[in-house]
């Protein structure tokens with residue numbers, strides 16, 4: 745695997761940033777119910793079942809902070825987590841998209857909420873779009889990138905479940921993904937491969953968030 749794009753100091757800053765008592769802060773199923781912005785926000789998006797809740801639990805070292813489930817499409821609200829009252833970062837768990845069996849009305853409501861949130865949230869520093877290492881990009885991911893590019897919201901790809909593929913396949917997936925996103929204006933060039941199961945890439949993702957916090961100061 746390629747060497748870490750983050751320095752030892754950034755890894756340590758990331759560790760300190762995520763240390764502490766992460767907890768649920770708020771949930772919103774409509775735009776009028778969003779909590780007051782605090783610090784920067786990073787949002788996690790991805791197809792349902794991609795591993796968002798597991799990644800949140802791994803980042804925050806909380807076993808069941810975000811619900812993990814075997815039922816795709818379970819997360820249907822924007823859910824906000826932070827690390828105490830003065831938390832410099834709020835994590836936003838977004839509803840999973842691309843769940844084929846979801847009722848059309850529900851899908852429209854989620855899509856509206858997500859679009860409103862992405863367009864209007866000034867302290868949203870980056871959206872991490874999660875992609876399953878086994879499957880790579882799918883057509884259903886394209887409208888999400890289009891929306892983020894249009895809204896000029898910085899986004900980065902995080903490959904999940906890296907423990908499920910061989911290193912060569914993972915490398916190939918990273919290259920394919922980088923190539924597919926190279927011309928997209930709001931896409932951040934660093935792609936991280938992670939596993940919530942064995943911890944791969946978790947310190948790097950924390951370091952990435954820590955770098956965002958320091959850039960916003």
Ligand SMILES: Nc1nc2c(ncn2[C@@H]2O[C@H](COP(=O)(O)OP(=O)(O)OP(=O)(O)O)[C@@H](O)[C@H]2O)c(=O)[nH]1
Pocket residue numbers: 790791792793794795796797798799811812813814815816817818819839840841904905906907908938939940941942
């Ligand atoms: N092997 C492996 N399995 C994982 C990993 N992360 C998540 N999973 C599994 O993938 C399934 C879905 O994980 P979740 O974290 O619930 O996914 P989600 O994206 O939050 O799902 P929705 O709520 O449907 O949007 C669960 O069975 C997890 O145990 C990982 O890093 N490695």
